[in-house]
Amino acid sequence: xxxxxxxxxxxxxxxxxxxxxxxxxxxxxxxxxxxxxxxxxxxxxxxxxxxxxxxxxxxxxxxxxxxxxxxxxxxxxxxxxxxxxxxxxxxxxxxxxxxxxxxxxxxxxxxxxxxxxxxxxxxxxxxxxxxxxxxxxxxxxxxxxxxxxxxxxxxxxxxxxxxxxxxxxxxxxxxxxxxxxxxxxxxxxxxxxxxxxxxxxxxxxxxxxx
Numbered sequence: 001x002x003x004x005x006x007x008x009x010x011x012x013x014x015x016x017x018x019x020x021x022x023x024x025x026x027x028x029x030x031x032x033x034x035x036x037x038x039x040x041x042x043x044x045x046x047x048x049x050x051x052x053x054x055x056x057x058x059x060x061x062x063x064x065x066x067x068x069x070x071x072x073x074x075x076x077x078x079x080x081x082x083x084x085x086x087x088x089x090x091x092x093x094x095x096x097x098x099x100x101x102x103x104x105x106x107x108x109x110x111x112x113x114x115x116x117x118x119x120x121x122x123x124x125x126x127x128x129x130x131x132x133x134x135x136x137x138x139x140x141x142x143x144x145x146x147x148x149x150x151x152x153x154x155x156x157x158x159x160x161x162x163x164x165x166x167x168x169x170x171x172x173x174x175x176x177x178x179x180x181x182x183x184x185x186x187x188x189x190x191x192x193x194x195x196x197x198x199x200x201x202x203x204x205x206x207x208x209x210x
Contacts, residue, residue: 003208005038006082007031008075008089008121010050012068016096016113017104026090028052030138030178030196034086035060037200046082048074050089068092068118075121076129084134084207087122088162094118126157134210136203139163139183149183159210160184162203182206 009031013021028049035047036057046061048071056062063078065071068091079085094115104111125131137158139149142165149163164180170193179193182203191202 002043003083004044004046004081005035005204006046006048006075006079006085007035007038008048008071008087008091009035010052011090012050012071012092013066014068014092014095014118015099017100017102019103022092022095023051024090024092026050028054029176030200031086031088032057033196033200034088034203037197037204041201041204043204046078048078048089050091068095068121072119072121072124076124079125079129079131079133082133084136085125085131086136086138086203086207087125088138089121090140091121092118120156122152122158123156134159134207136207137161140166142167146181146183146188149181150185153183153185160206 010028011024011026013023015021032054035045039045039057039059048063048065050065063074065074071091095118097114097116122137125135135158137152137156139152139161141148141163145163145165149161153161161183162180163183164178176196177193178196178199180191180199182189191199
């Protein structure tokens with residue numbers, strides 16, 4: 001049976017002023033690979049993506065967003081229509097409390113900016129959005145990878161979490177390869193280092209098996 005996937009991908013950008021923004025190193029390659037793999041297997045795909053320099057996979061419904069708040073709103077609108085939701089985007093946890101109308105000028109030797117917490121998109125899926133489908137999160141960690149991923153799984157009601165060590169230089173951010181572990185409530189399945197598209201096919205297959 002063919003399914004409808006909702007997939008988030010890429011970074012978000014939080015404006016600091018009209019010309020600057022806060023972002024992260026996510027290239028979006030993993031999320032786009034997941035979207036392409038799901039579409040290749042014949043499923044319908046809605047891809048909600050932050051700013052990426054990547055080609056959108058053919059046949060995928062594409063919704064571009066920029067900020068975490070915009071991604072939250074898009075997910076809130078479309079998640080109920082999906083059977084499987086995969087949150088691969090690297091979403092900013094915080095945003096500036098105030099964005100000035102004009103460019104910040106260089107004045108003193110230091111600059112202090114107050115930040116406020118962004119809405120938790122993955123954490124809202126079950127609680128705020130009432131989502132009852134298969135829910136998969138991502139955990140990009142630099143230490144205690146499996147432990148941190150299992151904590152995220154439990155806190156946010158995921159069916160499993162895809163975890164990887166982003167402190168490694170040979171995988172993860174900006175790379176076409178990755179090495180991940182699929183963290184379930186009672187066990188963990190390591191997937192060996194491979195092309196992100198091949199890993200995506202494995203992740204899609206695991207999601208469909210739930």
